[in-house]
Amino acid sequence: MTTQLAVIGAGPGGYTAAFYAADQGMEVTLIDPAKNPGGVCLYRGCIPSKALLHVAEVISEANHAKDWGISFSKPIIDLDKLRSWKNEVVEKLTGGVGQLSKQRKINYIQGSARFIDANTLEVEDVSKKKSRQSFGQVIIATGSSPAKVPGLSIDSPLVMDSTSALELNDIPESLLVIGGGYIGLEMGTVYATLGSKVTVIEMTDGLLPGVDRDLVNELARRLGNMFHEILLNTTVVELKEEKKGIKVAFKGEAGKKEQAFDKVLISVGRKPNTKNFGLENTKVLINEKGFIQVDGQRRTKEPAIFAIGDVVGEPMLAHKASHEAFVAVDAIAGKKTVFEPAAIPAVVFTDPEIAWCGLTETEAKRKNLDVEITKFPWRASGRAITLGRTDGLTKQIIERQTGRILGVGIAGPRAGELIAEGVLAVEMAALASDVHLSIHPHPTLSETIMEAAELFDGQSTHFMRARRK
């Protein structure tokens, strides 16, 4: 008897699960409100934001080029064309994924689903037609939505979340970004490069809370120049819509202050989508943080229901969702797979980018672990110098006794592309010697990884550190 699987939500978690399940021979129904699979990531998250960030990078580089003897005049920004290109990117990707879904003969339903009981879904398609269907197994991949700040709910087109910010309706003269996490900083970067005066407010005492400070510092310097103001240890107390903007009252180190902005972006995190699809009719449990409770195989308390992606917990990243998808489908197929990666990379696509995986220095200190941290500054990297971008750092967190690489952190242009080597090193339980004995090509930024590893066993060729050993 073929496994009948329903996947609710077609984001990176949902569609990966659906595709993998179909490839395993299961009969899959994939339900999502959009015309094609893609979810938040493809439609209004990862993909459009990276497209815009690329544009921001080009503008920045063009500006930088005057230092090298190439002067461009101030760019003319055709917002409509930019928006339409961004939409094209989204179309291409979502259309492509839609094709893949058809190729695999997946029953894609544009609509929504609700649990009647653990094995029965009431599906309502886009034409409002309802039907009840039974499934042997269901995977919940409903993702997450932008979180709201309690007490600051104001319904105004001038107050945006990440979704509306990506619609790029206009470039406000002044933009307040509430929340100094990766979404706020990425969107802030886009708008600042396109011409807005951006102010960032962060509740804690540093941007990107939780990330190693030395990596953030490489970014903070540049952002300090790019943004109009960065206010740490500051919270927003009130938002009031006025005639031509939003008046914001905030409380910070310097006491209370009020300022008006043309637009506000609220980017204080994301909340899992667990409501309004009938989970109460099943044994599925939500934990105290609002995520669906699952075991190592991503199975919920209801044996026939699995859940993956943002809806089950941190880190809320697309690649975590897609790998959880493999595990859940394997579990349904009866395999003994468990989601237990040694490292999940994270990337902040600001300029410079920040990327890390595995154990961070912050975690290592907190847990009082016996590790050695090696740091290779990019001012010692040949490639970085040719790019005119020595604002970078590659670091490794290494188990002192064995030389095993437990974590890697990189700040600098292309960090997101470089971090994969770090993930592989951590997963393979590579030793520092394994990495620096592997020949890295010259001149590339990847050599910074090799040299950071060299520093564990002595000195690196291009950087001498004070020997502590």
Add this chain to the structure above:
Amino acid sequence: MIRDVIIPDIGENIEKGDVIEIRVSEGDIVEVDQPLIEFETDKAVVDIPSPSKGRVVKILVSKGETIKVGQVIVQIDTDAADILQTKKKEESKPSKRESASEAKTQPIPIRAEQPKKVEKIVAVEKPPVVKAEPALPDIGIEPVLAIFAAAASPTVRRLARELGVDINQVSGSGPGGRISEDDVKAHVKKLVLQKGGEPAAITTTRVPALPDLSKWGEIKREKLSRVRQLISESVSNSWSIVPHVTQFDKADITELEDFRNNFNRKNQKSGIKLTVTAVLMKVLAQGLKEFPRFNASIDPASESIIYRNYIHIGIAVDTERGLLVPVVRDIDKKSIVDLARDLNDVAQRTRDKSVRPDELEGGTFTISNQGGIGGVDFTPIVLWPQVAILGVSRSSMQPVFINGQFEPRLILPLSLSYDHRANDGADAARFLRWIVEALEQPLMLYVDK
């Protein structure tokens, strides 16, 4: 959380049993594996252990009740406040907990030594609707970053999981303690050898797949009973490990038979029947002392023979569920009458399924008597790790040439199968001859040789 404890699936065809004894009371705190009830099945009486630590909230069965496999017997509160403290400590180590739960649901180790006896039921949780892995740790919120856990690549971790091995228990031979595929395989081999003494001498010849027997006519498939499966494993084991030779001989038991019938007639009231088997046991008590190499075991790993300074004889009993071999202990310390009594008792209890699992193990020698059925000469299979087994067939009147003429004598056929590694043909011939002479001239037993 209130957890239902059920009678686990013990084996094929076991659907129900009786509650012999309830070992806990409502309100007791129980530990993992602590026996909750004694449960009598087809084969033997077993303890049903607790799958978790907690307080017994409700006992749902009563002594003497017949209950089914899968039925809830006890409810345990695993969150009872006074046990939460220790539970928190246990749960903060996810890798340990995983290996503990893996150990929980490992199958009952099958000892090739004896046919099936249910030694100890391993606790299982109430099976969920969908077949799930044994109690996986509740990871959920923050992903478990396996830092400081096993230094093994994803492929090796996956292999370990597929083989049912806790990667954190494997020692890595690579630099920095890295675990390779070979390390995982070596660990599995070690576990297999530890588990039930499955010897390395298991045949490695490839077993061909069964042809489609329905090709030639109608077939009917029936699942083997647990006892059958265990016998199958035991004899396959013995067959492949022990180089068998069977030595045949015949004993003239005319006089012994007279004595036996006389004795039984005189002792009818005592209810004790002297059987040929009981007499044989007494004979063997002395015989195995004179020929200790037939009361031993061969250990190829240490290249030695292990002499056993005790004589426990297993008696093959034909029951409706198959062959079982209960053991009568310390034969040499008992009189023939004691032996007859013990023998009758254990045979009876084996047939009515009240024999204890420990009574089915520990034998040093075995007797298999087909006399009750008939036939002449057979080649019994040695019950490894023993080195010999005496088969006895039905005695019959035979013409024997004595003093110039044929006389009718009662002849008992004996078949001694033995492990040629421990004894040679001459040894076996001598041993069997000794037994024959002891049966024919019993007073020789008391004469110092």
